[in-house]
Amino acid sequence: xxxxxxxxxxxxxxxxxxxxxxxxxxxxxxxxxxxxxxxxxxxxxxxxxxxxxxxxxxxxxxxxxxxxxxxxxxxxxxxxxxxxxxxxxxxxxxxxxxxxxxxxxxxxxxxxxxxxxxxxxxxxxxxxxxxxxxxxxxxxxxxxxxxxxxxxxxxxxxxxxxxxxxxxxxxxxxxxxxxxxxxxxxxxxxxxxxxxxxxxxxxxxxxxxxxxxxxxxxxxxxxxxxxxxxxxxxxxxxxxxxxxxxxxxxxxxxxxxxxxxxxxxxxxxxxxxxxxxxxxxxxxxxxxxxxxxxxxxxxxxxxxxxxxxxxxxxxxxxxxxxxxxxxxxxxx
Amino acid sequence: xxxxxxxxxxxxxxxxxxxxxxxxxxxxxxxxxxxxxxxxxxxxxxxxxxxxxxxxxxxxxxxxxxxxxxxxxxxxxxxxxxxxxxxxxxxxxxxxxxxxxxxxxxxxxxxxxxxxxxxxxxxxxxxxxxxxxxxxxxxxxxxxxxxxxxxxxxxxxxxxxxxxxxxxxxxxxxxxxxxxxxxxxxxxxxxxxxxxxxxxxxxxxxxxxxxxxxxxxxxxxxxxxxxxxxxxxxxxxxxxxxxxxxxxxxxxxxxxxxxxxxxxxxxxxxxxxxxxxxxxxxxxxxxxxxxxxxxxxxxxxxxxxxxxxxxxxxxxxxxxxxxxxxxxxxxx
DNA sequence: CTGAAAGCGCTAACAA
DNA sequence: TTGTTAGCGCTTTCAG
Numbered sequence: 001x002x003x004x005x006x007x008x009x010x011x012x013x014x015x016x017x018x019x020x021x022x023x024x025x026x027x028x029x030x031x032x033x034x035x036x037x038x039x040x041x042x043x044x045x046x047x048x049x050x051x052x053x054x055x056x057x058x059x060x061x062x063x064x065x066x067x068x069x070x071x072x073x074x075x076x077x078x079x080x081x082x083x084x085x086x087x088x089x090x091x092x093x094x095x096x097x098x099x100x101x102x103x104x105x106x107x108x109x110x111x112x113x114x115x116x117x118x119x120x121x122x123x124x125x126x127x128x129x130x131x132x133x134x135x136x137x138x139x140x141x142x143x144x145x146x147x148x149x150x151x152x153x154x155x156x157x158x159x160x161x162x163x164x165x166x167x168x169x170x171x172x173x174x175x176x177x178x179x180x181x182x183x184x185x186x187x188x189x190x191x192x193x194x195x196x197x198x199x200x201x202x203x204x205x206x207x208x209x210x211x212x213x214x215x216x217x218x219x220x221x222x223x224x225x226x227x228x229x230x231x232x233x234x235x236x237x238x239x240x241x242x243x244x245x246x247x248x249x250x251x252x253x254x255x256x257x258x259x260x261x262x263x264x265x266x267x268x269x270x271x272x273x274x275x276x277x278x279x280x281x282x283x284x285x286x287x288x289x290x291x292x293x294x295x296x297x298x299x300x301x302x303x304x305x306x307x308x309x310x311x312x313x314x315x316x317x318x319x320x321x322x323x324x325x326x327x328x329x330x331x332x
Numbered sequence: 333x334x335x336x337x338x339x340x341x342x343x344x345x346x347x348x349x350x351x352x353x354x355x356x357x358x359x360x361x362x363x364x365x366x367x368x369x370x371x372x373x374x375x376x377x378x379x380x381x382x383x384x385x386x387x388x389x390x391x392x393x394x395x396x397x398x399x400x401x402x403x404x405x406x407x408x409x410x411x412x413x414x415x416x417x418x419x420x421x422x423x424x425x426x427x428x429x430x431x432x433x434x435x436x437x438x439x440x441x442x443x444x445x446x447x448x449x450x451x452x453x454x455x456x457x458x459x460x461x462x463x464x465x466x467x468x469x470x471x472x473x474x475x476x477x478x479x480x481x482x483x484x485x486x487x488x489x490x491x492x493x494x495x496x497x498x499x500x501x502x503x504x505x506x507x508x509x510x511x512x513x514x515x516x517x518x519x520x521x522x523x524x525x526x527x528x529x530x531x532x533x534x535x536x537x538x539x540x541x542x543x544x545x546x547x548x549x550x551x552x553x554x555x556x557x558x559x560x561x562x563x564x565x566x567x568x569x570x571x572x573x574x575x576x577x578x579x580x581x582x583x584x585x586x587x588x589x590x591x592x593x594x595x596x597x598x599x600x601x602x603x604x605x606x607x608x609x610x611x612x613x614x615x616x617x618x619x620x621x622x623x624x625x626x627x628x629x630x631x632x633x634x635x636x637x638x639x640x641x642x643x644x645x646x647x648x649x650x651x652x653x654x655x656x657x658x659x660x661x662x663x664x
Numbered sequence: 665c666t667g668a669a670a671g672c673g674c675t676a677a678c679a680a
Numbered sequence: 681t682t683g684t685t686a687g688c689g690c691t692t693t694c695a696g
Binding site: 339340341351352354355356358359383384386387388389390391392 | 689691
Binding site for chain 1: 384385387389409415436438446447468608
């Protein structure tokens with residue numbers, strides 16, 4: 001018999017019980033008498049029976065599946081950030097025995113809401129419309145990676161302002177006054193906030209803000225390189241650089257090496273992300289680590305509560321990043 | 333009305349037609365009269381109706397979803413190879429409008445076969461048992477990344493022997509006779525075949541095989557580093573190294589720089605993968621590129637034929653890799 | 665071109 | 681503790 005066509009009826013017949021008992025065996029075996037349980041067990045094995053997920057779901061059973069929606073963009077598969085989010089969420093779900101349905105959407109929105117109990121929406125790049133559409137469908141939703149203060153939705157985000165502030169302040173406290181900032185893509189919330197934090201830190205340290213020290217480099221190594229060229233072609237070069245991502249910071253390191261600028265002697269560098277890919281011949285980057293794992297499992301917890309209707313209050317959570325001191329900032 | 337509870341019945345009532353017509357609208361609108369089609373269209377929009385996937389599937393409609401099964405292992409999210417496979421498959425499926433259900437399995441096999449029409453099994457590390465279990469379930473299956481000559485299953489793989497052969501031969505043809513090989517994890521088919529190719533190429537070039545030039549480094553940078561230390565502590569150091577992955581090749585480059593060994597003047601290096609992460613301060617690695625994209629869409633094509641029962645013959649396809657000549661092999 | 669009605673395989677009352 | 685049975689929302693004959 002084709003194993004793909006074995007149904008609950010076959011199992012019931014084989015075991016000499018009703019289909020209801022087989023169903024009970026599947027969902028709550030402990031309420032069955034031991035002997036029937038064993039007979040069903042045997043029949044299941046013998047027939048190689050596997051319940052049809054779709055039938056279970058349609059009949060009102062739960063699917064125990066969460067969706068993770070991520071906007072697709074060029075380079076997402078090379079993005080440490082996006083991958084860490086996927087990793088964090090899948091780990092958090094594994095512990096809870098919930099399946100993960102990942103949906104990366106490019107132009108067309110082909111997310112099948114009916115496949116999941118709830119959704120974690122990773123708003124890595126700007127994507128408010130997609131979020132609104134989701135919310136309209138009344139699916140339990142938690143946003144990660146972005147503060148959504150103006151909507152009735154829970155989120156878990158990282159305090160990027162604080163990250164930018166701490167990084168810059170760290171440089172200032174170690175004596176730097178010529179601190180440049182390589183910004184990310186300023187149309188994205190996190191990049192903007194890191195810049196704001198940078199500005200605030202300079203202000204609090206009584207360092208005047210110089211616009212030529214602030215360069216938008218869109219999280220791109222190529223753009224970072226260009227920004228650096230420009231910055232170092234003028235007379236008044238910085239003694240420290242805060243890059244809004246480790247990728248860009250790594251470009252700074254490469255640039256410095258080529259130009260014979262000693263890091264950290266002549267130039268201190270601090271990045272953002274704590275990206276393990278960014279090792280530079282044994283050089284370890286001083287950086288700002290985001291609690292991505294914590295973000296993921298906090299979001300999963302909140303969504304689980306929502307789905308189970310245990311705690312449906314809207315929660316807006318902001319997690320603090322942490323400075324990781326390594327080799328690229330002169331601590332003298 | 334709760335948008336999650338709008339059913340086909342509501343739409344039918346709203347449009348003043350039968351549910352059968354709404355179903356036709358969903359699946360094959362062209363057979364409906366224009367006027368009804370428009371009325372249904374309107375009702376769908378007004379009620380924000382979305383069919384329940386599970387009901388559709390259960391009722392015999394197709395799901396148009398393929399599964400991609402990948403064994404989970406430490407570092408999979410940092411693995412260029414695994415990510416390229418995911419990327420390739422998702423691109424190939426996107427063109428065909430088929431959904432992708434990715435299943436990364438760690439210890440427990442929690443793949444829900446009933447969610448998909450067929451499966452692409454990426455046997456990156458050894459995982460024959462899982463494959464056998466899958467085959468037993470009679471799900472249409474295509475294996476990628478591994479030759480499975482002894483089972484009745486189609487596969488698409490890369491000719492790793494040829495890759496290893498060509499890489500080594502390339503070095504030999506450019507005058508090298510002291511050619512070392514940093515092997516990958518030799519319990520994995522591809523690593524073993526690259527080594528075999530290396531051996532064969534040496535033989536054909538009348539270069540005696542020296543076992544101290546062959547070091548297993550498990551695709552790991554750390555192990556590669558150790559192997560290099562050992563290799564370069566002896567007297568008879570190689571003039572060329574073929575590394576079974578770009579990651580390991582990159583470690584060679586770092587090692588050489590530290591030791592003041594000039595690449596490619598004193599040491600030629602060739603990698604494997606064409607991994608864009610492996611850039612080394614403007615240095616471009618000569619390497620062997622695997623046709624991963626082609627592998628992915630070939631596999632998708634085969635699986636689609638299987639699922640549609642168009643061509644159910646078993647196909648065993650081996651694709652040739654290609655040498656990418658760049659800066660790290662001395663062409664003099 | 666359209667409607668009525670019979671399932672798809674399972675869960676969950678309700679009864680026994 | 682177990683069986684009977686009514687759906688879940690949709691697709692698909694089969695008539696008309």
